[in-house]
Amino acid sequence: MxxxxxxxxxxxxxxxxxxxxxxxxxxxxxxxxxxxxxxxxxxxxxxxxxxxxxxxxxxxxxxxxxxxxxxxxxxxxxxxxxxxxxxxxxxxxxxxxxxxxxxxxxxxxxxxxxxxxxxxxxxxxxxxxxxxxxxxxxxxxxxxxxxxxxxxxxxxxxxxxxxxxxxxxxxxxxxxxxxxxxxxxxxxxxxxxxxxxxxxxxxxxxxxxxxxxxxxxxxxxxxxxxxxxxxxxxxxxxxxxxxxxxxxxxxxxxxxxxxxxxxxxxxxxxxxxxxxxxxxKYTRQLVARFAKIHRMNCGGACKVGFADLLIGATQLLVEYAGLSKVAHVREKITDMIAISETARACTLASAVEGTEEPEGSGVFLPDDMFGNVAKLNIANGFWEMMKIAGDLAGGLVVTMPSERELKNPETMEYMEKFFKTTVPAEKRLRITKFLQHWIAGQHGPGTWHGAGPVQAQRVMVARLANLEEKKDMAKELAGLNEDESDN
Ligand SMILES: Cc1cc2nc3c(=O)[nH]c(=O)nc-3n(C[C@H](O)[C@H](O)[C@H](O)COP(=O)(O)OP(=O)(O)OC[C@H]3O[C@@H](n4cnc5c(N)ncnc54)[C@H](O)[C@@H]3O)c2cc1C
Known part of the structure; x- marks a missing residue:
């Protein structure tokens, strides 16, 4: 059971x-x-x-x-x-x-x-x-x-x-x-x-x-x-x-x-x-711990799965259009992959760097910095991927007639004739509709807000980053006098 x-x-x-x-x-x-x-x-x-x-x-x-x-x-x-x-x-x-x-x-x-x-x-x-x-x-x-x-x-x-x-x-x-x-x-x-x-x-x-x-x-x-x-x-x-x-x-x-x-x-x-x-007193850690976990899963990994679908559909569409070998098209698809895989890397890093929290509890939580960065990266990156997919899909992604016209004897012939590419009209329209769902619908704001507003991740990243340590590294190599009070 x-x-x-x-x-x-x-x-x-x-x-x-x-x-x-x-x-x-x-x-x-x-x-x-x-x-x-x-x-x-x-x-x-x-x-x-x-x-x-x-x-x-x-x-x-x-x-x-x-x-x-x-x-x-x-x-x-x-x-x-x-x-x-x-x-x-x-x-x-x-x-x-x-x-x-x-x-x-x-x-x-x-x-x-x-x-x-x-x-x-x-x-x-x-x-x-x-x-x-x-x-x-x-x-x-x-x-x-x-x-x-x-x-x-x-x-x-x-x-x-x-x-x-x-x-x-x-x-x-x-x-x-x-x-x-x-x-x-x-x-x-x-x-x-x-x-x-x-x-x-x-x-x-x-x-x-x-x-x-x-x-x-x-x-x-x-x-x-x-x-x-x-x-x-x-x-x-x-x-x-x-x-x-x-x-x-x-x-x-x-x-x-x-x-x-x-x-x-x-x-x-x-x-x-x-x-x-x-x-x-315990609500602060409750919220912080939920955020850690949810940013790895919902903020990061889930959206990488969505990106896989978005990239797959865009690649199909450019192949259907006979454009898959064009240099700028390949570059743009590669850019999408890089965005998505960066988020995946952050997600995996947040898991691999996870720790037991609190010690002795037996509960493992992901690393905070990497989880937040995974979400921040995909929140911004998803818009960029949507932009590229929209560019490559062409205007049809928002102007396409209904697939019902393919079944209507009065319009069927025109639909088949004018929407045919390297593949029949039906295939092209189906995958265009799939892309419409990703890039001309709710997924931009949905991805932005899911797992918490982006400002919350910025605050966490700023809090977790050790800027003093980074300043000291730069000072050391630049030969700045340690005694100077230059904060
Ligand atoms: C598709 C989807 C599914 C979801 N599923 C769930 C779910 O299953 N369960 C669940 O509990 N939640 C769920 N959520 C909610 C999600 O976690 C919240 O939308 C997210 O945390 C943002 O909160 P909000 O929508 O209230 O936006 P708001 O908090 O209203 O944020 C809007 C803007 O106002 C700013 N802001 C808000 N308050 C302040 C303040 N005091 N000071 C300064 N700036 C401020 C924010 O930074 C942001 O820019 C889901 C959201 C989406 C989009």
Whole structure:
């Protein structure tokens, strides 16, 4: 049971009854709505990959808690080798679905809390780590899809959580009871939460004394009483809803990265599912550790997987156009590869340079500098790759008629005649549509913001870099007098 099949996961979704809205309507059946169906399909693919012998080593791991093979999405990294495999999984799953794998944020939140609960128990004699391990065993034994909720609505950014007109813009504890807590608020941008079995919720920022009600980490089952999901609605949602044939779409089966606003309207959480409640002092390391892990996986490796698809499609298109041997075309494709491989190198470096944190916890976290640089590099590099792909694809990438015209007897002949290149029109249009999905859609800002705003990585890189040491190196070689006070 510890490794579930895609079919078993799909069955588990059928037994859930979340309250979901999209485009002004309530969604009653996730399987009938083409957008929510794409989330189920992408999540199911993660289960399928774990059962495929080719990908088993990347997609599964040996649990340290239940002595069974488990899906790596529920594994706590206990070594450098684990970190490398985790990064490999992020890249592989991105290549296989071309969208979010929907188990990533949950996995990284689990790893964060494995480390932070251990530390709290060590310092405060609490029993959070014990509770956490019991909960994790439950997830692992049942191979549950777990999403991760960190990003609060945040309201007026110039004010702290406690200073907001409406405290609900940050998830917070509204009541403490003997048997548990009641939480209110909302998390935005929740990837795949609608079709997950569980959501792991953690604070979105470091908190101070006086902000205890916001220092809360807990887990809820999908659709628990009081939870409402309000799905994103974009031109791509409308396009999917209107498609007559799924193959008209850029990423036919798995679609866009789908998220929802997840509202917690007085949701009861029993104590056994609460992993932090008021310990503001530990929120700083919680946020920092989550950032480290998520920047290696979501910020770095996953986007390298996306880049592989982007580069592959661009190369196909130039080959179809008969341009693949042209010097500037080859150079531009090479530039794309260099950007992507640099990010991959940073991602791998962050895994290889990872350390146990805190010492004795058994939890390994990636190197901070390399993880941040991986995300910074790809955030900037993805726009550059999109630019090159757009250049090489030509205007058709934003002007192409629908593939439906190829089936319409009135237009078919013109379509075949004028869009034929070295390959028939259908092939050219299909891959152009695929590229449109990458470069004229949501992936630029999505890649920029996913795993945290870029400014946060700049701040971290500046903080981690030892500029004094670099200045001293330069001074030494330049022969500058050490005694001079020239700061
Ligand atoms: C496709 C996608 C999937 C995602 N999936 C998830 C998910 O599954 N779970 C999850 O929890 N989150 C998820 N996120 C959220 C993501 O982590 C956030 O979008 C990201 O952290 C940026 O936060 P924000 O969107 O609130 O932007 P903001 O914080 O509003 O940032 C916008 C701009 O304002 C600046 N800014 C904001 N506040 C301040 C301040 N106080 N001082 C100075 N500058 C400021 C930022 O630097 C940035 O330039 C996802 C995001 C995307 C795009």
């Amino acid at each position: 510890a490794i579930k099949s895609a079919e078993e996961y799909v069955e588990s979704v059928k037994n859930q009854d979340p309250k979901i809205h999209q485009g002004g309507k309530r969604i009653k059946d996730l399987f009938k709505n083409p957008t929510t169906k794409s989330v189920i399909d992408a999540t199911a693919k993660m289960y399928e990959l774990a059962m495929d012998p080719t990908f088993e080593a990347t997609m599964t791991a040996q649990s340290h808690l239940i002595d069974e093979k488990i899906n790596r999405s529920l594994h706590v990294n206990g070594s450098i080798a684990d970190l490398r495999k985790r990064a490999d999984m992020a890249q592989l799953t991105a290549q296989k679905v071309g969208t979010c794998n929907y188990r990533c944020v949950g996995c990284d939140a689990i790893n964060t809390m494995a480390s932070v609960t251990w530390e709290m128990d060590r310092d405060l004699s609490t029993d959070y780590n014990e509770r956490f391990n019991e909960y994790l065993k439950y997830l692992q034994k049942n191979d549950l899809a777990c999403s991760g909720a960190m990003t609060d609505a945040k309201g007026d950014r110039s004010k702290r959580p406690g200073g907001q007109e409406d405290p609900d813009v940050y998830v917070h504890v509204s009541e403490k009871r003997k048997d548990g807590i009641v939480v209110r608020g909302a998390k935005v941008n929740q990837s795949g939460a609608i079709a997950a079995n569980e959501t792991f919720v953690i604070p979105g920022q470091a908190l101070r004394e006086g902000e205890e009600e916001f220092a809360v980490a807990f887990a809820v089952p999908n659709g628990a009483k009081g939870i409402t999901y309000i799905c994103q609605y974009t031109p791509y949602t409308a396009e999917r809803n209107m498609a007559e044939d799924i193959h008209e779409l850029g990423n036919p089966v798995y679609g866009q990265r789908e998220t929802a606003l997840m509202v917690f309207d007085d949701v009861f959480v029993p104590w056994e599912r609460v992993f932090m409640c008021g310990e503001v």
